[in-house]
Amino acid sequence: MEKINLYSRGGEREHGSAVRDSATVILLREAAAAPYEVLLMRRRRNQSFMAGAHVFPGGSLEDADKGPELAACLGGVHSADAKRLLQEPDLPEETARGLFVAAVRETFEEAGVLLARDARGRLVDLSDPGMLSRFAAYRLALHGGEITLAQLLRREGLSLALDLLVPYAHWITPEVDSRRFSTRFFLARLPEGQTPVHDRMELAESCWMTPRFALAEHGAGRIVLMPPTLKTVEELLAFPDIGRLFDVARSRRIFAVLPQAVRTVDGFRLLLPHDPEYTLDGYRQPPHRGETTRIVMEGGIWKTGTA
Numbered sequence: 001m002e003k004i005n006l007y008s009r010g011g012e013r014e015h016g017s018a019v020r021d022s023a024t025v026i027l028l029r030e031a032a033a034a035p036y037e038v039l040l041m042r043r044r045r046n047q048s049f050m051a052g053a054h055v056f057p058g059g060s061l062e063d064a065d066k067g068p069e070l071a072a073c074l075g076g077v078h079s080a081d082a083k084r085l086l087q088e089p090d091l092p093e094e095t096a097r098g099l100f101v102a103a104v105r106e107t108f109e110e111a112g113v114l115l116a117r118d119a120r121g122r123l124v125d126l127s128d129p130g131m132l133s134r135f136a137a138y139r140l141a142l143h144g145g146e147i148t149l150a151q152l153l154r155r156e157g158l159s160l161a162l163d164l165l166v167p168y169a170h171w172i173t174p175e176v177d178s179r180r181f182s183t184r185f186f187l188a189r190l191p192e193g194q195t196p197v198h199d200r201m202e203l204a205e206s207c208w209m210t211p212r213f214a215l216a217e218h219g220a221g222r223i224v225l226m227p228p229t230l231k232t233v234e235e236l237l238a239f240p241d242i243g244r245l246f247d248v249a250r251s252r253r254i255f256a257v258l259p260q261a262v263r264t265v266d267g268f269r270l271l272l273p274h275d276p277e278y279t280l281d282g283y284r285q286p287p288h289r290g291e292t293t294r295i296v297m298e299g300g301i302w303k304t305g306t307a
Contacts, residue, residue, distance in 0.1 A: 018180065022182065039057070064150075
């Protein structure tokens with residue numbers, strides 16, 4: 001079956017659409033003039049996938065994320081806990097735990113923020129120039145495959161602070177797309193003493209924005225938010241502060257969101273599972289009062305709307 005890459009620069013057609021597990025982190029911080037801000041990072045414009053888009057840090061689950069080498073370096077969330085927190089009872093335990101690990105690893109690789117604790121339970125603080133320089137070197141070595149995350153943690157006597165991650169959502173790329181991911185979205189606060197820095201490899205810049213400002217910039221065409229990011233940022237508007245957001249996230253039901261791509265004259269519209277016209281069995285949800293139910297492209301910009 002021919003597939004179209006909805007998120008590519010040119011809508012290239014490809015064959016095959018295996019779904020890859022992945023994780024992404026909605027990194028948040030308090031702000032003086034606003035309730036909170038979210039970290040968005042712009043992908044380089046020369047990339048074939050989501051070129052130029054502003055995204056949350058994240059990436060694919062790797063075999064090492066699930067491996068036994070990391071088992072002694074994990075804190076706060078055990079394998080059974082991971083399944084329960086993700087609300088995916090059929091997910092293999094090593095995969096569930098690995099998704100938490102992937103979220104931390106990708107946030108460090110892409111944003112330079114490491115959610116980890118030392119032997120005394122203190123969160124990693126990179127405000128010291130020497131520490132910052134050392135961990136920047138680790139980050140490059142990790143990117144280059146010269147060191148594993150487990151080796152880094154053992155050298156520094158650290159354990160990953162998986163309990164700082166709060167599962168928020170689960171999005172699956174539409175079946176029409178040529179590159180498909182099953183992505184778990186996590187919330188996390190920016191640790192004190194750490195400052196995000198984009199990797200300058202896949203990412204060209206990083207910035208803190210309030211959800212309202214990010215949506216305004218996207219609507220004006222000054223930044224690009226792809227459908228899952230756009231819908232997530234829109235949802236964040238409902239929360240007055242980080243505390244309330246985390247409280248709701250810890251108690252809410254997480255449904256897998258598989259948008260249904262419907263062909264239109266101009267391309268596609270994406271129906272969300274609570275849209276009245278959504279027909280994919282196993283993913284349909286009851287109406288969400290007051291929420292937008294579909295995402296369409298108008299004038300080259302993805303926009304949320306209702307039926």
